[in-house]
Amino acid sequence: MDEKVKQALIAIVGERNYTESLLDLVSYSYDASEHTHRPSCGVWPQSTEQVAEILKVANREKIPVIPRGAGTGLSGMAVPVKGGIVLDLNHMNQILEVNIEDRLAVVQPGVVYDDFQNALAPSGFFFPPDPASGQVSTLGGNVATNAGGLKGAKYGTTRDYVLALQVVLPDGRIMKTGSRAMKSVSGYDLTRLFVGSEGTLGVVTEMTFKISPRPTAASTTLATFDDLEDAGHALTEVMHSGIIPSALEILGREAILAINQNTDLELPEVDMMILVETDGYTREEAEYQMAKVIGVFEKNNPREIKRAKTQKEADELWQARKSAYAVLARIKTHFVLEDVTVPMSRITDLLKGIQNIAKEHSLQIATYGHAGDGNLHPQILYDGYDPGQVKRVEAATADLFSLAIELDGTLTGEHGIGISKARFMTLEHDEAEMAVMRGLKRFFDPNNILNPGKMALEE
């Protein structure tokens, strides 16, 4: 880092909150994606005012700034692909307020998701978005990526729970958006423009979240299907049953086989496993909804329908589903985890298409995900040291994105665009929409200092 800039940054955050150490810079060079690039330095701001001062320096000197939480993103949005300053927000990790009367909480971006849930638990409240990375990911990252999770179909995503933000704009101005009131239509909805903007428009330094009373009853059932078509019909018909499950998860055959080869879970080796949860405040409510779902399953030739009789049984079923990512990640040296999302009626088409893509490119693709909102996770397992495989993976992901768009879906349901999907943006978004997104980026960040090189915003 240029000495003058370095001294300016140290003057803001102090010597101990500035780093150029190789260990830190290597850590900051990657996230949970396959991308990597080293920054020039890292800083740990302690306050919104420090963030503002850092951005003023960076904007004056036209140096990239990459806001960073836990680095669990799967699309490269935290990778400093053009170098610059990593703005590590992990020191701003205070829960500033939990206010049950007002049904809200105010937090800093560095708060870890699970710590927040644990802080809410004694009051019987919870924060409904539920990213699978919650043990480590930070709420700032959740907001920057509009994090989803298993329960999106019933409870929505992060976007639906952000009431207000404090944002530092690229030129260092501090701005508030939204309101502490549950409802507001005062002016443009700037709050949601920042949610999911992947750190490219401003740095969020304080977040006011809506929180909800946690349901106190739940019911879990596992159904297995020998035939993909039957399973697909079952999923579609659940939508006709008059209820929305709190979770409707699937594991495809490839995922099941891989889990069985690498664990002692002994899952049934079928075309598809469906795991359902219904919830409510009373046992009757959860069971009524589950009966509706089971009724649908029974009409579609299931091999087995297994209702969890105890919480322990339910936990074991969810354990199998939740183990998928980690088990699959260990099988080969490398993997890419996608999150294409389609309208629910197209899930079978998507699953079949994925099988074809796997065959065509001779790749192992294990698929699981959130069928309740059409959000599937094809995980492509490969040997990243084999250039031939790397090339085939690239071709397969391109085919996968084209397939999702053909099926009226989207490139990404919850992982974001980042670097990984940037070159596919024009598949999904028309010319006018791309022009508007790029124009917005230029409007907010004319010097392109905030997280540059992401989301195809620079063409």
Place this chain on the structure above:
Amino acid sequence: MDEKVKQALIAIVGERNYTESLLDLVSYSYDASEHTHRPSCGVWPQSTEQVAEILKVANREKIPVIPRGAGTGLSGMAVPVKGGIVLDLNHMNQILEVNIEDRLAVVQPGVVYDDFQNALAPSGFFFPPDPASGQVSTLGGNVATNAGGLKGAKYGTTRDYVLALQVVLPDGRIMKTGSRAMKSVSGYDLTRLFVGSEGTLGVVTEMTFKISPRPTAASTTLATFDDLEDAGHALTEVMHSGIIPSALEILGREAILAINQNTDLELPEVDMMILVETDGYTREEAEYQMAKVIGVFEKNNPREIKRAKTQKEADELWQARKSAYAVLARIKTHFVLEDVTVPMSRITDLLKGIQNIAKEHSLQIATYGHAGDGNLHPQILYDGYDPGQVKRVEAATADLFSLAIELDGTLTGEHGIGISKARFMTLEHDEAEMAVMRGLKRFFDPNNILNPGKMALEE
């Protein structure tokens, strides 16, 4: 209207879909607010392409275009305050698709809210936002204003149910935003930037909504309180009860008295009536939640708690609440209906403050509203032919807005800014936020043709 422009518009929409008739222009000169200004002409476009051509002409000639639905807005957003072309979208009123499998519906902007609900009803699905104007207001207007309603606390507002939009930009480009998938984080959230933008950024010509299975059980209870403090505590404590009512409505003393003087409903003349609904898919779920709410009420010195035993009794209670607006509107020659919104713990402070403002300015202010999300409707009744009263109403509304902001609230929970609240925008929004909103308006609409003169966007 300039002859050349007139002929250009007729060439697009046809002679019969262009009007300069006095009757039409007078109709188009007002909405449900107290504001009024006559346009030069009106057009009824039949398609997105026609809207695009109209905007191209207007943009070239720098003529204002005011998109209009049913004109039920209460803040003047449909009033052509700078003249120009009223773009009446009522002919674009087709429900293009209802797709239960995919849990979505695609509609044109001119569809009347109730017609849409009626179309969904046979499938057991519904569109959760519930503006009180639903019998007449159009879905395009609901999106332009981010319409709320009685059930916002549990079900959210229009914003939460918009998946995708087709928008015509001021220069005539046609743009799609969002996705038919339930979840998408592909690029910036342009969809929600248009929701609530009051027709100032683009013209929405097609909307894809998320729909939900309708709850099949409900429970209704009326509670009355002689003391405002007790009622305020009861409302706040409901938030601690571990459930969210599907409606939590209040009527203040002034509103009750006015209703009694003008109907034969014979409501109890107390400081506050609270009307609660809980819902679910089973009777047990609705009753469990109602028991929680009643438990809270019982601890706070109610005069009476009356549970509706039949659907007819419940309907009668809701009838009283829903009659408030119309009954109050008839009492004096004029009224202003506000919708200030505060965090739930500040509702008592707001109610007391409103009483003080009424006393100070010698005005009759009747208050009712959605306590579940802190959204109150103080309705100021006055004689608009008395300049002294008009002046006092202006002073009282200014005081009301200052009060809401002091209480950490917002100028408007669901009615929007329009003309009525434009000059109060800077009370709520800081300098940076105002600059960003104004910059966004200039970015989208550099010639300021779309609904000019609204939302304080021009300073």
